[in-house]
Amino acid sequence: MGFNNFLNNLRRAAEAMEKAVIDDNTNNQNHENNTYNNANIKNTTNNQISKNILEKLVAEDKDFAEAKFRAKVDNMFIQTYTGVMKQDLSKVEHFLSKEMFEKYSKKVENLKSKNQLQIYDELNVSDTNIINIEELEDRFVIKVSLLTKYLDYILTKDTKKYVSGDRDVRVEKRVRITLSKIKNAKSMEEARKCDGCGANMDLNKTGVCEYCGTVFELKNYDWVIDNIED
Numbered sequence: 001m002g003f004n005n006f007l008n009n010l011r012r013a014a015e016a017m018e019k020a021v022i023d024d025n026t027n028n029q030n031h032e033n034n035t036y037n038n039a040n041i042k043n044t045t046n047n048q049i050s051k052n053i054l055e056k057l058v059a060e061d062k063d064f065a066e067a068k069f070r071a072k073v074d075n076m077f078i079q080t081y082t083g084v085m086k087q088d089l090s091k092v093e094h095f096l097s098k099e100m101f102e103k104y105s106k107k108v109e110n111l112k113s114k115n116q117l118q119i120y121d122e123l124n125v126s127d128t129n130i131i132n133i134e135e136l137e138d139r140f141v142i143k144v145s146l147l148t149k150y151l152d153y154i155l156t157k158d159t160k161k162y163v164s165g166d167r168d169v170r171v172e173k174r175v176r177i178t179l180s181k182i183k184n185a186k187s188m189e190e191a192r193k194c195d196g197c198g199a200n201m202d203l204n205k206t207g208v209c210e211y212c213g214t215v216f217e218l219k220n221y222d223w224v225i226d227n228i229e230d
Contacts, residue, residue, distance in 0.1 A: 076095055090208050095222075115158060130143070150170055151167055185222065
């Protein structure tokens with residue numbers, strides 16, 4: 001009798017444990033489903049917000065086209081890195097924010113002080129995507145993700161002797177760039193003359209007037225880079 005009671009108690013304990021495991025798994029699954037659904041709702045909401053802001057941006061900026069914008073960002077990124085290689089940022093200063101210009105100026109000065117050259121060889125961008133659009137009180141902000149590939153190494157400036165990095169295998173890096181453009185920006189059609197002396201300027205070549213040295217304030221007309229996460 002006692003032994004039978006023991007078996008019955010053991011069986012009931014096993015059944016209770018099995019039920020507890022099933023209930024726990026069910027709760028975990030429900031939690032995962034709720035988390036997944038909440039994430040989907042959040043992503044859908046964010047995508048809808050970005051879509052609405054994009055529509056407003058396009059309505060206010062007749063020159064904006066996504067493909068054209070992505071190509072512009074690619075070019076700005078490559079020009080900035082090329083400026084670092086050449087240790088001359090004069091051609092990119094006009095589309096860099098003050099903070100970004102100071103960041104890369106310090107990088108260039110550091111290389112010069114060490115008599116070194118930073119090389120970004122075989123540099124290219126293989127993929128560019130807009131990942132977020134935000135509307136602030138006075139401007140639009142767009143975050144872009146770039147998939148880049150290049151050889152990243154350092155040489156001595158005078159003898160071109162290898163110092164560090166990889167000259168044989170191109171590294172693949174995901175770079176994020178934040179750009180902004182003020183609302184009610186001036187038309188780029190007005191951006192052909194120097195604000196300092198009135199001379200004609202070719203912004204495709206440089207953002208500095210060749211006659212008086214005034215740096216063109218692109219932020220009053222077009223997109224500028226506020227941050228590069230590299």
